[in-house]
Amino acid sequence: MRECERPTKARAAASPLFWTLGAKQVGRAAIAGWQDILTPAMRHHVPLVKLWPFAGDLNHLLESSDMVLVETYPAEACVQIGLGAPGRGWSKRNQADRQKFLPAIQTWAQTHGVDLEASLVALFSKGFGASSCGEDMFDAVIGLLGMLDIILDDDPYDAPASTKAQTIEGWIFGLRPP
Numbered sequence: 001m002r003e004c005e006r007p008t009k010a011r012a013a014a015s016p017l018f019w020t021l022g023a024k025q026v027g028r029a030a031i032a033g034w035q036d037i038l039t040p041a042m043r044h045h046v047p048l049v050k051l052w053p054f055a056g057d058l059n060h061l062l063e064s065s066d067m068v069l070v071e072t073y074p075a076e077a078c079v080q081i082g083l084g085a086p087g088r089g090w091s092k093r094n095q096a097d098r099q100k101f102l103p104a105i106q107t108w109a110q111t112h113g114v115d116l117e118a119s120l121v122a123l124f125s126k127g128f129g130a131s132s133c134g135e136d137m138f139d140a141v142i143g144l145l146g147m148l149d150i151i152l153d154d155d156p157y158d159a160p161a162s163t164k165a166q167t168i169e170g171w172i173f174g175l176r177p178p
Helices: 027-043 058-064 074-080 095-099 102-112 118-125 133-151 163-169
Strands: 049-051 067-069
Touching: 027 049, 027 067, 058 067, 074 133, 095 118, 095 133, 102 118, 102 133, 118 133
Parallel strands: 049 067
Antiparallel strands: none
16 A cells, blocks of 8 residues: 555545455546546646646645646545545445535535535535435545645645655645655
8 A cells, every 4th residue: 555545543544546446446547547637638748737746746836837637535535624534424325424414515615715506515415316426426526625625725735755755656635644
């Protein structure tokens, strides 16, 4: 496991980035992101596309780049925005559990000056629906809110300064360094 995938006091271990089989695999999504977003951007020389934390510290990249690509982990984003970790009293797979977070999401949005579209509020009020896609939609929205939580912070924190995190393993966006 990479250092950023290890369990924290707030959440269980993240699934390893390169795990591609069975339950809790995230490798296929990583591969799709590399193939569908990262590789085409680099191949077509999209100006100033940077991969955090490999290309530098967050504040510098945000100021000097057109696009900054980051690795997110929805369970970490849940902790960041105050929902607590999945698996500790609630499940992302459970529609009723996803649904109960609407008041907390609205409070988070108000505190951060984020306007939620009525259609997004409606999705939360229905727990993103009963289908198996509900968890994926919830993850996508929570991941976005987690990124906004960092960007809107007056003093966003960065990945650890270790060579391993900066040049080899990378880091999960929003995870506070140990």
